[in-house]
Amino acid sequence: MKKFFTLLFASAMLPGLLWAQVTLQGKITDATTKQALSGAAVRLDDGQISLADADGIYKINNVKTGTHQISVSFVGYHGKKLTISLSNSQTFNIALEPSSLLADEVVVNATRASENSATTFKNVSKADIAKNNFGQDLPYLLDQTPSVVSFSDGGAGVGYTGLRIRGSDAARINVTINGIPYNDSESQGSFWVNLPDFATSVDNIQIQRGVGTSTNGAGAFGGSLNIQTGKLADAPYVELNNSGGSYQTLKNSLNIGTGLINGKFAFDGRLSRIVSDGYIDRASSDLKSFFASGAYYGNNSLLRVNVFSGTEKTYQAWNGVPEDKLKTDRRFNEFTYDNQTDNYQQDHYQLIYSKSFSDKISANAALHYTKGRGYYEEFKDKQGFAKYGLDTLFIGTDTIAKTDLIRRRWLSNKFYGATYAVRYQPDNKTDFTLGGAYNEYDGDHFGEIIWARYASQSGIRDKYYFDSAFKTDFNIYAKGSYRLNNISLFADMQYRHIFYQFSGYDRNLNNVAQDDELNFFNPKLGFTYFINPESNFYASYAVAHREPNRKDYTESSTNTRPKPERLDDIEIGYRIKKSWLSAGANIYLMNYKDQLVLTGQINDVGGYIRSNVKDSYRNGIELDATFGISPKLSWALTSTFSQNKVKNFVEFIDQYSGPDYDFVGQQKNEYTKTDIAFSPNYVGSSTIAYRPIKAFEVALLSKYVSKQYLDNTSNDNRKLDAFFVNNLRLNYNFALKGVKAIELGLLVNNIFNELYESNGYTFSSIYDGSISTSNYYFPQAETNFLVSLNLKF
Incomplete structure (x- = not known):
């Protein structure tokens, strides 16, 4: 009889326990422009974290009902800490104010083509790089971009590797890292074997084809690789x-x-x-x-x-x-x-x-x-x-x-x-x-x-x-x-x-x-x-x-x-x-x-x-x-x-x-x-x-x-x-x-x-x-x- 009443009590309480966990979701935007902030982090006091998707949407499931502290952060914006009370699933939109912190992008802006400039280029994001980063060198991670052919001495994409853009070899491709020249001054080539796993520290790359914009270092005769290393992370x-x-x-x-x-x-x-x-x-x-x-x-x-x-x-x-x-x-x-x-x-x-x-x-x-x-x-x-x-x-x-x-x-x-x-x-x-x-x-x-x-x-x-x-x-x-x-x-x-x-x-x-x-x-x-x-x-x-x-x-x-x-x-x-x-x-x-x-x-x-x-x-x-x-x-x-x-x-x-x-x-x-x-x-x-x-x-x-x-x-x-x-x-x-x-x-x-x-x-x-x-x-x-x-x- 004791087991029976215990089971009966648990069964009676089960719906309540289920209803005691709700969903918190919403959209993170720029308070001025109203644009979605993809990648903004929402943290709940119970340790759960959600990163906003491409549309700025965040979602946290299985949140216990009651009062919670949430913090919202995004690089380049003032963070917010809020107290909310949840009795059921809620949609809670949050707008962040831009901060005065200078963005890391200014480091490479001078030598990059802008979104609508009269230059032929391709931008490669950190997410694009990460998907393909299994340990092969950078030329292999860029192989799907226009006019690029990659190759490897050892045949497996590790060690001595290279790429050509429009048929032009490494000695004709200008490479900069944070606007600083990387090509060897004498041979004029770039040797990726000297930068193993560098892709993990890269935030984004702009590949310019042809002469491109003025840059530092050797002249571009087929293309340029303009590399920016990691930017400010929004959290530890x-x-x-x-x-x-x-x-x-x-x-x-x-x-x-x-x-x-x-x-x-x-x-x-x-x-x-x-x-x-x-x-x-x-x-x-x-x-x-x-x-x-x-x-x-x-x-x-x-x-x-x-x-x-x-x-x-x-x-x-x-x-x-x-x-x-x-x-x-x-x-x-x-x-x-x-x-x-x-x-x-x-x-x-x-x-x-x-x-x-x-x-x-x-x-x-x-x-x-x-x-x-x-x-x-x-x-x-x-x-x-x-x-x-x-x-x-x-x-x-x-x-x-x-x-x-x-x-x-x-x-x-x-x-x-x-x-x-x-x-x-x-x-x-x-x-x-x-x-x-x-x-x-x-x-x-x-x-x-x-x-x-x-x-x-x-x-x-x-x-x-x-x-x-x-x-x-x-x-x-x-x-x-x-x-x-x-x-x-x-x-x-x-x-x-x-x-x-x-x-x-x-x-x-x-x-x-x-x-x-x-x-x-x-x-x-x-x-x-x-x-x-x-x-x-x-x-x-x-x-x-x-x-x-x-x-x-x-x-x-x-x-x-x-x-x-x-x-x-x-x-x-x-x-x-x-x-x-x-x-x-x-x-x-x-x-x-x-x-x-x-x-x-x-x-x-x-x-x-x-x-x-x-x-x-x-x-x-x-x-x-x-x-x-x-x-x-x-x-x-x-x-x-x-x-x-x-x-x-x-x-x-x-x-x-x-x-x-x-x-x-x-x-x-x-x-x-x-x-x-x-x-x-x-x-x-x-x-x-x-x-x-x-x-x-x-x-x-x-x-x-x-x-x-x-x-x-x-x-x-x-x-x-x-x-x-x-x-x-x-x-x-x-x-x-x-x-x-x-x-x-x-x-x-x-x-x-x-x-x-x-x-x-x-x-x-x-x-x-x-x-x-x-x-x-x-x-x-x-x-x-x-x-x-x-x-x-």
Whole structure:
């Protein structure tokens, strides 16, 4: 009877218990503009948290009836604390007042294209990056954006990776981090292996295609990546991000932040490690990095210090796979020495200050310092002593002129300088910015023999070559826009001055002492015509110049030094944005004068350097659209149709003869209107995302790249075949008590097991009248997977 009455009592009380838990929901808006504040945080005194969605809607279930304290916060707004009494489910809307805290966006505004500017660009948000961030490098996370082709030496997207935009390689893509140049001053490339897991610390990226707006650092000759690191978090947080999968790939990352302390201070940090064996045999990576940031938010001012560093040890796979191995052993790596590795560390320091003087004038300035040092180690057999400045050995009756050895080739450098920008907006029609930068690079190149079968007269840590380089880069730009009814006019003028000097002896023991001084003027003009509030038409004309790189100088003389390149870029486009559609279409005409390409020609010092081709061009049409087919289904598409041509190309091939392969000269071949190397005529991507429930999304990511040639001869025997690759991505998010969010992810790459290569190189020679061509390729991974578990507190 006791159990019966207990059960009867519980049954009677059950409806009351159920009704004692209610739902609190509502909308968070800007008190002035009435716009929804997506991401605003609502916290209940029982520990439950809800973040407002894209429409500003928050919702908290299973709230006990009674009196509660709730707090609402959002970056850039004054927080609110409220007391409410709940007896049943309620809708409670909240409006927040903007605060005087200066937004982090002002740091990069000076070098970015605005929403309606006459520039072709794509913005990538933190959420977009996070969905795809399973530990692969940044180029792979940007692979679905227009005109981008990514590739990896190791084949799995970890380690040495790169991307091309409109066929232009890393040396022609300007990269800035918080407005500070990242490209290497000498090679002009960007090496993502030195920034492992940097994507986790990125808030957003703007990808400009073509010349784009004036920026700091090297001139953009195909595109720009303008990267902004993390902004102020609205609350303290701790995140543990973990992923792993095929080829023993594993990523671990710890992220912490304080949110705003006493309304003034904020600190954020990240510690990461990524390891992978790579798809190619022995193409392993061991990558470590950290990111630390501290900020002071004053009334209308912001002071931020960023310190970040990356260190990498990567087994070399940069020679690729010979063509004859692709069908029998596509994971082949010709290196077998157990420490055939690349080792490098790069430390970055940024001090950024921004100030809003009034509602019309604002400014920002930054000091930066980067220290890099490292080496690659390699085993070389049968090396002539003379190549290392060593004497021939005479032991008894034996003459020894060659030896097996292990060498290290070092790079140690410093890059430092300052950037600034002042913005003046007297009214809603006029926007003017004056900005610029001064940077210096100081770098040493040297080599050591750390082991030799026969050491000759070499000693421990002797340097068999040493040369140093010094480069200054100064630029100043002024840009402005003026709105006249439905037309916005745009002008951007930049002056850039470069001084480059180096001395000493290079790895071939040649004296490389030279200096050069260059001055460039880069004008840009354009307009945007606003058809209606949802769509606009734009057109622009821009000029860019670019200096030769280190090798172009060191392996030539002042008599054969190549000339700088010039690019004239015309962009014509249309943009439309509706609730269910965001789309753009543009035509580009990029005409090069004196573009630098490899021809195989030997110059007066015996070097194979890039040569200027008088006329070449890239013309194309780019399409980019995202359709909201339904609340649960979306489809993002990109397509680029292009022609990329060298009007007149001359190829030089070395000729040899006799049993000792004596060099006898070069054969000259002339071509007309050939394709520029690594420039596919079509690049397309598709992302179909389906969200059956709010917490779960499944997406199919597809990429098609048409054939590409390995050189500028349009020879079908020297090409990369077209490829069509599909990836499957699953993301599931939920929360538990005490855990803000639990994110589960699965990424299955190349689900149809496409065998393809996305990069390579070629060279030819002639022996006794018979031509021989060697093609090397970088195969990409077959079907593989990565899983992730991210915990947010």
